[in-house]
Amino acid sequence: MYDIYERRLKWLVRLTLIGTLFTAAVMLVGAWTRLVDAGLGCPDWPGCYGKLLVPDNDHATLRHPDVPLEPFKAWVEMIHRYIASLLGLVVLSVVALGWPLRKTSGYPWGISLTLLAVIIVQGAFGAFTVTLRLWPQVVTLHLLGGLSVLLLFFWLHLRLRRAQRSPTIEPRRTNFLWAMAACLLIGQLALGGWVSSNYAGIACQGFPTCNGQWWPELDLSEGFHLTQTVGPNYLHGQLHADARTAIHMVHRLGAILLGVGILALWLRYRHAQHIAKPLTLVVSLYALQALLGIANVVLWLPLWLALLHTAGAIALSMGFIWAWWCWRYHEAGVYSAPPRTIYSNVIVD
Known part of the structure; x- marks a missing residue:
């Protein structure tokens, strides 16, 4: 048996x-x-x-x-x-x-x-x-x-x-810092999906500015209108330029906030055994993902680079889960x- x-x-x-x-x-x-x-x-x-x-x-x-x-x-x-x-x-x-x-x-x-x-x-x-x-x-x-x-x-x-x-x-209880970083990651992933589904990936031309401005015209209410109709279909999107720009800019701001959250975790636990290396990996994956996002804008969203950006989101999510796991169990002495x-x-x- x-x-x-x-x-x-x-x-x-x-x-x-x-x-x-x-x-x-x-x-x-x-x-x-x-x-x-x-x-x-x-x-x-x-x-x-x-x-x-x-x-x-x-x-x-x-x-x-x-x-x-x-x-x-x-x-x-x-x-x-x-x-x-x-x-x-x-x-x-x-x-x-x-x-x-x-x-x-x-x-x-x-x-x-x-x-x-x-x-x-x-x-x-x-x-x-x-x-x-x-x-x-x-x-x-x-x-x-x-x-x-x-x-x-x-x-x-x-x-x-x-x-x-x-x-x-028993695993360690999740604290505020980890919960905040997890919420920021989920929010950024959702924003990434919203950018893609509304075809707003190149709504902003150029980086770090957007269409030659630090703060362009935005239509947040239309860009995040969750009950809009789709007409015959939503292929290639139906939002006007300012709405798509709003989605894109919010995604950029979300990336900054996520970076702050991840960096805060790394600073807090960079000297902790079993968690410093996983968090360093998360920081590295975040930096790579940010560079891929910038490259997609600058190079006008080529297919191969857009796929790499998706792969980066997958890798960052798994890296974060692994780091969280290490904090919850390894630091608690599970394997000792x-x-x-x-x-x-x-x-x-």
């Missing part, structure tokens, strides 16, 4: 790591889909013009005569759907493998169920992204949902690794405790 549970846990550790990396890949493919304007490559869901494979032009014309088929964009969209479906199967596998361990002391069953719930909601947002024609509210929530899946996978992986070693030690097994308190039905 012990060997069976031990092997199952080892498989779960591997599977959650695969799920973390696969989620990052799905997010990058999603960003690519967005950047090549393929989000509406298939006008329906879950199929493409009523088919599970991209059909020929004749069938597409009969199915949706108002939406001409563009094979490249349709295939990009469908590939994103296929691999997102595979990710859902990975989540189901994690839950199925973890079912016999759900009553085991220290097993993070609640996180597994949360991951399952989030991936279901994420699938619904994927459908709404198409059926609501790229409504920016839904697109932004879809991005945040993807990040939630990624970080839940990563957190679950870390919890399972910890469960193999010392499941009974005698090794214990999660299966010492297995509850057998």
